[in-house]
Amino acid sequence: MSYQTLKRAVTARLEIKKSDFIAYAYPVHSREQAMFHVEQLREKYADARHYCWAYIIGDPDNTTSAGFDDDGEPSGTAGRPILNVLQHKSIGNVIIIVVRYFGGIKLGAGGLTRAYAGSAQAAVDQMILSPYVAxxxxxxxxxxxxxxxxxxxxxxxxxxxxxxxxxxxxxxxxxxxxxxxxxxxxxxxxxxxxxxxx
The missing domain is CATH 3.30.70.60 (Ribosomal protein S6/Translation elongation factor EF1B)
Incomplete structure (x- = not known):
């Protein structure tokens, strides 16, 4: 079982066609801990349009627990792309939450998928990772x-x-x-x- 974990929380921000995408990544060890961070950001950014997320508890290649949510975005355009980034980079025990402020210009399904995957990648680029040790x-x-x-x-x-x-x-x-x-x-x-x- 060899994978990376996040040492400390990070954040990244992208602006795409006037929409703001603010990505947060947190180290987590349970679904409850992951959902706590989602609720915290809902309170912090109460006026945002969407709070899309994905998490992986355990080994990303053989996970015991993973989940994602599009939070009102078209199905498959937000949570799944975030999860794919985590799986591709083999990062476990982590949640990425992307807070979106809508800028008035629709991105379309392909644009949204790229925006959420790009936001997750921007958070990954900020991460300091360490090997997981059971x-x-x-x-x-x-x-x-x-x-x-x-x-x-x-x-x-x-x-x-x-x-x-x-x-x-x-x-x-x-x-x-x-x-x-x-x-x-x-x-x-x-x-x-x-x-x-x-």
């Missing part, structure tokens, strides 16, 4: 004497320690790349520590 949360049970060694192993794998609980043993809840879980198990197994995924 993360997992695990718990490590350790003796007090080996806690420092556990911390060292987690940090050496670029993991993050989220929580530490002390009782008869130490329980470290950590987040790290899924690909590194087997390595973590191997490094911790030598000292008899138990690992379980949460």
């Amino acid at each position: 993360m997992s949360r695990v718990q490590i049970l350790a003796e007090f004497a080996t806690e420092a060694q556990c911390r060292y192993v987690v940090e050496s794998l670029n993991g993050r320690i989220d929580e530490v609980a002390y009782s008869k043993q130490v329980t470290l809840t950590v987040t790290l790349a899924e690909a590194d879980i087997e390595t973590l198990k191997e490094r911790l197994a030598m000292d008899g520590r138990v690992l379980k995924e949460t």
